[in-house]
Amino acid sequence: MLNTCSIDHLHDYLERENYEMEPRALAEVEAHLEQCSDCRSYLEDLTLLKGELAAMPLKALPDGFEEELHARLVEEANVKLVSKSSRISNFTHSTSFKVLSGIAAVLIIAIVVVGTAGNPLRNLLSKAKSEEASIDMAMGGAPAPAEMPAASMDRDGTVVFEESMNNAKGFGETQSAPVEPGAAPGSSDVFDPSLFGKMIIRNGSVSLEVEEFDTAYTQIEEIVKALEGYIESADTYSTPIYDNNGRRGDLQGGTVSLRIPSTRFDAAMQQIKTLGTVTHSNISSYDVTENYVDTQSRIKNLEARELRLRELLQRAEVIEDIMEIDLQLANVRTEIDSLNAIIKSYDKSLQMSSIQVSLNEKPLSESTITTLDDNLFDRMRANFIRSINAVVQMFQTILVGLVAILPFLLIFGAVLYLVLRFVRKFLRNRKQSL
Amino acid sequence: MTSNDAVLIQKSKQGDVHSFELLISKYQVYAYNIAWRMLGNEEDAKDATQETLIKVFKGLDKFKENSEFSTWLYTITVNTCRDQLRKRKKVMTLSVDDTEEKVSIQLVAEESADPAVRLEQKEVAGQLLSALGKIPEFQKTAVLLRDVYGFSYEEIGAIENCSVGTVKSRISRGRHGLRSIILNERSNKIQEGGTI
Structure with missing residues (x-):
């Protein structure tokens, strides 16, 4: 009857399609199953359980x-x-x-x-x-x-x-700058991925040294407005600067994340670079055509399947059939929603390029x-x-440190002394015994 | 790991939020579902998934590119959920219905379920969620990953940081436990005079 050993074999047998069993073990299990009705029942239960677990629908991500x-x-x-x-x-x-x-x-x-x-x-x-x-x-x-x-x-x-x-x-402390709500790009420049042979997502980043942070920030706002983009987020911070006479002032700095219609990406990068001295600039682009088309065709296939299932559902009369079709419909719908989310994410990136601008104020001349x-x-x-003074301070620090670890040194010294004493005694005894 | 993922990981490491969002778009639904099954309610699952994805974004520098990104993400998901469970300091049931009794029982011994009594499809479908909440947590996670989400033994081993042998053992004990619990509940109902 069922013992731990045979249970494990039955689970291996259940998974035999994915994990091949040794021919000998397989033959043994099959031979046993022919004779033992309990094990057959147990295996059928497991198959039913596994099937029910596999049919559990995926839950879609919550709103927002x-x-x-x-x-x-x-x-x-x-x-x-x-x-x-x-x-x-x-x-x-x-x-x-x-x-x-x-x-x-x-x-x-x-x-x-x-x-x-x-x-x-x-x-x-x-x-x-x-x-x-x-x-x-x-x-x-x-x-x-x-x-x-x-x-x-x-x-x-x-x-x-x-x-x-x-x-x-x-x-200095980080403070949030006012963030403009997103303005949708003009209808004349709306990006339609299907019109392009290649779907390429382009993003950029620019680091600038500017004379005055506030002026540069205002200019960025103007550029973004003119190009019908929006400021996604902005962070500003100030850094105190010191000289021999103490604190001399603060340097303003910050990072601004922009979203610009992808058709105006180059214009935006050029205009931003004129706002100060460029210390770093980067443009990245990657092709998502294959993934995009692949995801779209998967959605189409699933939608066709969903339609077929709905037709079947209308024709089904037995409760069990209705439940089964309903379950499958839920699975298909979840998968379609998940793929649509991917397409939405691609569209967003294809339509609006992202530009990270890092601004740092130059010290006052x-x-x-x-x-x-x-x-x-x-x-x-x-x-x-x-x-x-630094040398004196260094010696003071070393002295304080030495005093601080003195108790540990004493304990360590005592232990070391006892160990050495023991070793010496041991060696002496050994020598005497020889 | 696909070459597309590798590119997205590189860009995400540089702080590119959009690349990261594209990267996780394939996996976040599964991460959310694992969290939902492990934690038992949508709100906690949402929090745990968001926490997981933020951890992944912050820790991308530590990700070894010769390993599988999805496995790494699911490992963090499972560990984050375990942390949450630990914080609760009580065993949760997996049931979506919170009114169910939240008890943890040790695996019911084989003898308690009459092997002659068979499971029936309708009762399995109805009681599975509640039964999943009653088997030990490690067995439950292994069964979820294998039978609900279709991970291989090797992937589960990587996620749970244990050997394939341990994974197989947890899965077989988990399934065995589920069957026993459902059969037990059925026999209890019979004793109470209810219909199956």
């Missing part, structure tokens, strides 16, 4: 599911973008710390040399002063020591901007000309003192 998910995904995408920028900022911050340490070491040596060599180096520095004075610095305020050696770097807007970002303590020797030694002294 995709819209709600879309909003959450856009939110997550923005968070992802900001955290990525933050990681980059932290990386450059740590990199600049290493550079600063190197420069500090060079400065210490330089101070020692200045102290001993005296006038010749002063003459050399005053010569450098006249050259430096002619340089119109792109960025005002006292530059960090790292910027000192290369004046040409100071003239490069991007480098100066990144350095100032390094000084930032982190991103100050056209002050700083002479070299007026504050060079002050800055050297200040930085030297800062380095000394």
